[in-house]
Amino acid sequence: MDTTPSTPNNTPVLDALAEVLQQRRHAAPDDSYVAALHYKGLNKILEKVGEEATETLLAAKDAEHGGLAERQALVAETADLWFHSLVMLSHLDMDHRDVLNELARRFGMSGHDEKAAREQ
Numbered sequence: 001m002d003t004t005p006s007t008p009n010n011t012p013v014l015d016a017l018a019e020v021l022q023q024r025r026h027a028a029p030d031d032s033y034v035a036a037l038h039y040k041g042l043n044k045i046l047e048k049v050g051e052e053a054t055e056t057l058l059a060a061k062d063a064e065h066g067g068l069a070e071r072q073a074l075v076a077e078t079a080d081l082w083f084h085s086l087v088m089l090s091h092l093d094m095d096h097r098d099v100l101n102e103l104a105r106r107f108g109m110s111g112h113d114e115k116a117a118r119e120q
């Protein structure tokens with residue numbers, strides 16, 4: 001039986017969020033956090049992605065030996081990181097489907113094999 005996943009088509013939260021992020025491209029910056037990010041431009045969005053990545057790795061270190069609160073904090077920071085990454089993609093006319101397609105393409109391919117293929 002072929003267990004290779006097809007491109008995911010059941011991602012309602014991500015689908016809905018991608019639509020909102022696109023609608024915010026031309027919304028008033030005072031009314032919307034996402035519109036304000038788009039208005040400030042790619043550099044500001046990338047600054048937020050970097051900030052959230054750092055906060056996520058600090059939360060992961062705390063979660064390693066922490067309890068439920070630290071694990072919940074890691075989930076919250078990861079959500080912030082995903083969210084700002086999705087804003088970045090949206091700013092460049094891309095979305096989660098591009099990333100899910102790539103993960104589906106890679107599924108089952110050993111990371112070592114994939115790296116070796118890249119180096120040829």
Ligand SMILES: N=c1c2ncn([C@@H]3O[C@H](COP(=O)(O)OP(=O)(O)OP(=O)(O)O)[C@@H](O)[C@H]3O)c2ncn1[C@@H]1O[C@H](COP(=O)(O)O)[C@@H](O)[C@H]1O
Nearest residue numbers: 017020021024031032033034035036048051079080083084
């Ligand atoms: N998922 C999110 C989401 N996650 C995090 N955030 C915001 O991301 C910001 C990150 O917090 P920070 O403290 O790092 O940033 P900040 O201090 O507010 O901003 P800076 O001055 O540092 O740039 C907070 O303002 C959060 O509210 C989000 N803002 C919006 N969404 C989604 O986007 C939709 C559209 O939001 P609006 O554009 O605001 O309507 C919402 O309905 C949600 O579904």
